[in-house]
Amino acid sequence: ELKVEQNPLFLSMQEGKNYTIYCNYSTTSDRLYWYRQDPGKSLESLFVLLSNGAVKQEGRLMASLDTKARLSTLHITAAVHDLSATYFCAGSTSGTYKYIFGTGTRLKVLA
Amino acid sequence: GAVVSQHPSWVICKSGTSVKIECRSLDFQATTMFWYRQFPKQSLMLMATSNEGSKATYEQGVEKDKFLINHASLTLSTLTVTSAHPEDSSFYICSATEGFLGSAFLDEKLFFGSGTQLSVL
Numbered sequence: 001e002l003k004v005e006q007n008p009l010f011l012s013m014q015e016g017k018n019y020t021i022y023c024n025y026s027t028t029s030d031r032l033y034w035y036r037q038d039p040g041k042s043l044e045s046l047f048v049l050l051s052n053g054a055v056k057q058e059g060r061l062m063a064s065l066d067t068k069a070r071l072s073t074l075h076i077t078a079a080v081h082d083l084s085a086t087y088f089c090a091g092s093t094s095g096t097y098k099y100i101f102g103t104g105t106r107l108k109v110l111a
Numbered sequence: 112g113a114v115v116s117q118h119p120s121w122v123i124c125k126s127g128t129s130v131k132i133e134c135r136s137l138d139f140q141a142t143t144m145f146w147y148r149q150f151p152k153q154s155l156m157l158m159a160t161s162n163e164g165s166k167a168t169y170e171q172g173v174e175k176d177k178f179l180i181n182h183a184s185l186t187l188s189t190l191t192v193t194s195a196h197p198e199d200s201s202f203y204i205c206s207a208t209e210g211f212l213g214s215a216f217l218d219e220k221l222f223f224g225s226g227t228q229l230s231v232l
Contacts, residue, residue, distance in 0.1 A: 026190075033221075042204055043155075043223040044116075088154065099145070099221060101155045 002027050004091050006102035014110050017080050019083045021087055023072040029091030032072045033099065034063050037086045046074075046087075058067045114138055115207050117224025122193055125232055131191045132227045134205030140185035141207035145221065146178075149202040161188040197229040203227045 003026040013019050023032070029051050035043040047056045049065035049072060056063050060083065062075045072089055081092040086106045114137040124130050134144055147155040159180050160168040162205050167180035177199075179191040188207075190200055208223040 017145075035223075040228070042226045045222070098157060098160065099155075101147075102156070105156050107150070 002029060002080050002091050002100045003007070004089060004100050005100040006089055006105050009103060010106045010108075012110060013079055013101075013107045014082055014100060017079065019076050021074040023074070023089035023102050023109075025072075025091045025100075026068050028067075029068075029070075029093070032065050033090045033092075034061075034072070034074055035088045035090065037088060037104075039086075040083075041080075041092055043088065076107075079107075081109045082109050083107060084109045113117045115222045115224040116140075117205050119227060120126050120225055121228045121230075123232065127194055129191055129193045130195055130229060132205070132229075134190070134207070135188045136222075138209045139207075141188075142185060143203055144182060144188040144207040145172065146180060146188075146190050147178050147204045147227075149204060151202075155204065158190075168213055172213045181187065181221055192229065194210055195229070197231045200229055200231045203229060 005024045007022050011019060029106045031048055033048055034046040036046055037043050047063040049063060050061045052067040054065045065072045074087060076083060085109055088104045089102045092099050116135045116137050118133045122130055144161040146158045148158055149155045157170050158173045158178060159170060161180045161182040163182045163185050169175045177193055179193060182188040204226045205224040208221050
């Protein structure tokens, strides 16, 4: 059964700094997703990573996937306050759309 | 991108009553929809997979008689929390995909509804 773990669970950082959120998963996952959630809101899709070595970037966020290590990372460059949110990674079981979510990383960017 | 509409966004009810939450795919047909629940500051837990025209598939530990799922059409799935109790208070989120198993569109993804905050008094 697929299990997804994230770390850290909570991250407080200064504006302008860089940091990486890690997402480990236990068994083969077809693809790896990153979502953002603001308080009381639903999930906003950030990235879909399909293959080993995949790297996607959008603004100050960059996601990568290493299927051999069963690891995905979400790198934040020069953080700004607007990036404060909870970030979830999720994997999907082969052949299905069942998403298994990580624990989430609550990011707070301090001005 | 595809839009998933979820209603209501917030509901307060008395203990023992039933609450229905609707999830609609607005501009695509969704053969499969998913229902998640999320407790405060926790992750999303998959409750069940809703299949159009057939019975839902529930995850282990989810009471199917308590959380009734109906997927009567390709654009609508409903979750009814029956005889709700305070411990059922949670954020419920539905999701749907416009892809299908075996699809050539490998980057299809789930689209999420706006969520329903249920508070049972």
